[in-house]
Amino acid sequence: MLFRTITKENFRKMVEALMENNEVIGPKWRDRDTEGNKIYRFLKLNTFDELQMDYTRSYSSPKNYFLPFKEDLSTYRLEDKDWEQEIHYTIHPRVIIGMRACDINALLKLDQVLVKSAYPNPHYVARRRNTLIIGLDHEPLEDCFCRSMNSDTAFHGFDLFLTDIGEKYFVAINSDTGYMIVNRFDAREVAEDDQRRYKEVKGRIETKFKTQVDVTIVPELMDLEFESDVWKKWGDKCLSCGSCAMVCPTCYCYGIEEHTNLTFTKATKRRVLYSCNLLDFATVAGGHNFRPEAHIRLKYRYYHQFRGFVEAFNQSLCVGCNRCGKACLAGISPKVVIDDLIETEKR
Amino acid sequence: MSLQIPHHDINLEPSMSKPPDFNRQSVLMHTERGFKSEVISIVPLTTQEKLFHIRICDPCERENFTFLPGQFVMLELPGCGEVPISISSSTSNKEFIALCVRKVGKVTGMLHRLKQGAIVGIRGPFGTHFPMEKMVGYNILLIAGGLGIVPLRSPIYWTKEHRSDYKDITVMYGAKEPGQILFDYQFEEWRKIYGLKMLTIVQEAGENWNGRVGLITELFKEVTIDPDNTFAIVCGPPVMFKFVCGHLSNLGLPRQRMFVSLERRMHCGMGKCCRCNVGSTFTCLDGPVFDYWTVMNLKEAI
Amino acid sequence: MKYLGITLERPKIGVFSFTGCEGCQLQIANKEETLKDLFGVVEVVNFREISSEGRDDYEIAFVEGSITTESESARVKKIRKQAGTLVAIGACACLGGVNNLKSRFSLPDVVKEVYGTHPIDTGPVRKVKDVVRVDIELPGCPISKPEFEWLVRHLILGIEPQFLQYSVCVECKQRLNSCVFDMGMMCLGPITRAGCNAVCPRNRLGCWGCRGPAEEANFESLMEILRERGFSEEHIAERMNFFNAFGGIL
Structure with missing residues (x-):
């Protein structure tokens, strides 16, 4: 990996130049919560000033720019008994600024499923290849447990990764495109002082993690505590509203919906992101539901995140961003559920 | 100063210029592209089931379409939806594939209303197959309950075409009532030409039924099973697996020589949508054919 | 009209209003870009909001509003008799809706407060399904036009609509x-x-x-x-x- 520094003024010029010819996405804010804190989300930027480089956490992950909540996989022209299928992939390039290490690691996990496993998904591949990613370091929040999930640092999966070291950004460069871009905005070789300050910032970040989740024995726990009361306890609170999966940076489960237009001359096959917490997730033809109860669905969500994915890819699906925990009105989060499981196991 | 991020058009990838070959799982391809196929004939079997003979329209695509017994396809009616259906024709039949479909939901209901000549889409083949190659030199027990006969039809054709590879082949088929027995018009052929031992039983006999009455496990009284030299394929409602596979394992048949086919509501067939996922196992990729040992370890499988 | 080689009939529909704001009817008459297509795939034979002509040979009846008077009750029963399929549309028809606020008070008090001594035929608020058999309920206040069109497609195809189960x-x-x-x-x-x-x-x-x-x-x-x-x-x-x-x- 190459490193450079870029002044904040030059960074601004760089973003503005990128905005001229490309769609640029970044953290913006629109609402405030009851305590007056800004609520952030990744949206299209119209001006540089909309970009919140000091944002805390986006309410929802930027996953939808790679795996949209609703995406037309193919369309059809229908005529009498015959039809013609059309498939289009997104090739229009896009820049996402401000992705956290956890979100970049989340993308790498999605890559495992959608690029590197059987049947690479062309729609995802097209979006992934046409997105330039500029990451951004931050100090962990109270409930961030990405360190426990080994997702607090991104080593690859981005083009540029920025660390704020005062009046400039320390830039890790991970692609030729990224290298070309920063160099056009007077990127400098890393000076001794830059490196010292970078290490200081990194060191400070490391000491700030407050939440830990012990996941070392969780895969086994999932089997041992399969019948545990813990599932019922949290499952009874679960609203089965699917919010957790929607805001999650790695949940990728989906359903397929097909529709025609009003005159039956066109049809669409659409992928709609789903959640394994939703009532009919495991309903099969004829109406049988393999997971009729909320606590069973909740359990399988954890089972997939913390055991199934480990078995398949030697890593949890969870990156520890705790967006699900924040979004859950019932207060269900990986931290409380897993702590509870470990506690039960000790008894 | 402006900056244009380079475009990547994945249509330009060499593998994307061809129709998809679903047997090459690791290649980037148009996974949503269905093979346009014509419904060349429709055979009504019962009030609920019809057998559809479907022929891929494009000769090259038809030639390239190869599958193994036990695999399934995603059958699509554009604008209505897509459903997983196991293939119940011979692997050597290059002219058409046979899909036996029960009318249960939106897509299958619409399919039942189609007329000969209608065009549907198929993607596939998907999933694992019955390991016919491992069964060479063994006896084979094919045990079906109800609609479970449908995925067995392909291995039955296979045994005919490779008859000398196997020793005794026994088909045990149980249905709820005589009117629900599928493919009975083929039983004589299976007996006489394929050289299969064919046993049928119904739970509730009608007026014109002279055959056996009872549960499928009754049929075990009529066959001698050599546990050291037998493979079993069991298809049917999940409740049947416990009794049938339980009986076979009591006889000493290793669970890894019993194969079952599981049913879940896949939306993609490619291990992506997770609708058929149980932990790390995808019914569409790791199944639908599983050995019984795996099924026993698969939570919630049956 | 054909779909995958299957001939589709153009159903005759009626849209009827009971106690409510008529906003759901307006939704149906709204959205000009698909209105022509809608009237191409269904034959509107009774729909006061858009036409003064009214015939009674409809096959599908869309019923808006809650049932609050005896005459309404009789009218919806007559509609039920004629229609092969009766669809309750909107919150008033499906749930009672905002009108149901009335049911929280004693009826004489309500009548006195609102109408004074003026004679009025009004009773408790009832959902359509409390008066006649309802085949399908299309929810919302008001109904959503895309969902209405989605339902119409299902009715033409003869497929039972599966509404979203989640929240x-x-x-x-x-x-x-x-x-x-x-x-x-x-x-x-x-x-x-x-x-x-x-x-x-x-x-x-x-x-x-x-x-x-x-x-x-x-x-x-x-x-x-x-x-x-x-x-x-x-x-x-x-x-x-x-x-x-x-x-x-x-």
Whole structure:
């Protein structure tokens, strides 16, 4: 990996130049919560000033720019008994600024499923290849447990990764495109002082993690505590509203919906992101539901995140961003559920 | 100063210029592209089931379409939806594939209303197959309950075409009532030409039924099973697996020589949508054919 | 009209209004870009909002509004007799709707307050299904035009429509809305059936439950959450009862 520094003024010029010819996405804010804190989300930027480089956490992950909540996989022209299928992939390039290490690691996990496993998904591949990613370091929040999930640092999966070291950004460069871009905005070789300050910032970040989740024995726990009361306890609170999966940076489960237009001359096959917490997730033809109860669905969500994915890819699906925990009105989060499981196991 | 991020058009990838070959799982391809196929004939079997003979329209695509017994396809009616259906024709039949479909939901209901000549889409083949190659030199027990006969039809054709590879082949088929027995018009052929031992039983006999009455496990009284030299394929409602596979394992048949086919509501067939996922196992990729040992370890499988 | 080689009939439809604001009817007559297509695939034989001509040979009846008078009761029974399929449209027809507020007071008091001594035929508010058999309920206040068109396609195809089972939260999160709970507001999104594309939370307004309960909604848990967040019983009851969507819960 190459490193450079870029002044904040030059960074601004760089973003503005990128905005001229490309769609640029970044953290913006629109609402405030009851305590007056800004609520952030990744949206299209119209001006540089909309970009919140000091944002805390986006309410929802930027996953939808790679795996949209609703995406037309193919369309059809229908005529009498015959039809013609059309498939289009997104090739229009896009820049996402401000992705956290956890979100970049989340993308790498999605890559495992959608690029590197059987049947690479062309729609995802097209979006992934046409997105330039500029990451951004931050100090962990109270409930961030990405360190426990080994997702607090991104080593690859981005083009540029920025660390704020005062009046400039320390830039890790991970692609030729990224290298070309920063160099056009007077990127400098890393000076001794830059490196010292970078290490200081990194060191400070490391000491700030407050939440830990012990996941070392969780895969086994999932089997041992399969019948545990813990599932019922949290499952009874679960609203089965699917919010957790929607805001999650790695949940990728989906359903397929097909529709025609009003005159039956066109049809669409659409992928709609789903959640394994939703009532009919495991309903099969004829109406049988393999997971009729909320606590069973909740359990399988954890089972997939913390055991199934480990078995398949030697890593949890969870990156520890705790967006699900924040979004859950019932207060269900990986931290409380897993702590509870470990506690039960000790008894 | 402006900056244009380079475009990547994945249509330009060499593998994307061809129709998809679903047997090459690791290649980037148009996974949503269905093979346009014509419904060349429709055979009504019962009030609920019809057998559809479907022929891929494009000769090259038809030639390239190869599958193994036990695999399934995603059958699509554009604008209505897509459903997983196991293939119940011979692997050597290059002219058409046979899909036996029960009318249960939106897509299958619409399919039942189609007329000969209608065009549907198929993607596939998907999933694992019955390991016919491992069964060479063994006896084979094919045990079906109800609609479970449908995925067995392909291995039955296979045994005919490779008859000398196997020793005794026994088909045990149980249905709820005589009117629900599928493919009975083929039983004589299976007996006489394929050289299969064919046993049928119904739970509730009608007026014109002279055959056996009872549960499928009754049929075990009529066959001698050599546990050291037998493979079993069991298809049917999940409740049947416990009794049938339980009986076979009591006889000493290793669970890894019993194969079952599981049913879940896949939306993609490619291990992506997770609708058929149980932990790390995808019914569409790791199944639908599983050995019984795996099924026993698969939570919630049956 | 053909679909995959199957000939589709153009059904005769009627749209009928009972006690309500007629907003659902307006939704049907709305959205000019697809109106021509809609009238191409169905034959409208009775729809007062758009035509003064009215015939009684409709096969599908869309019924808007709640049933609050004896004459309405008789009229909807007559419609039921004629229609092969009767669809209740909108919150008033499906749930009783806002009209149902009346049912919380004694009827004579209400009549006196509103009409004084003027003679009036009015009774308790009833959902359409409390008076006649209803085949399909299309929820919402007002109904959504895309969902209406979706339903019409199902009716033409002869397929039973499967409404979304999950709650508004899914659509709300998909639109990247801020959760109105975080902004201190009450919202019934977690227990209300999706399909509205979270239009109220989108505009920073909590959900009022106009589409009725989601399938197997977890009322107990939401009640606990609302109480924990300090919403008063009165506030909760007012919201829950507004459309009469969650009858019997409080």
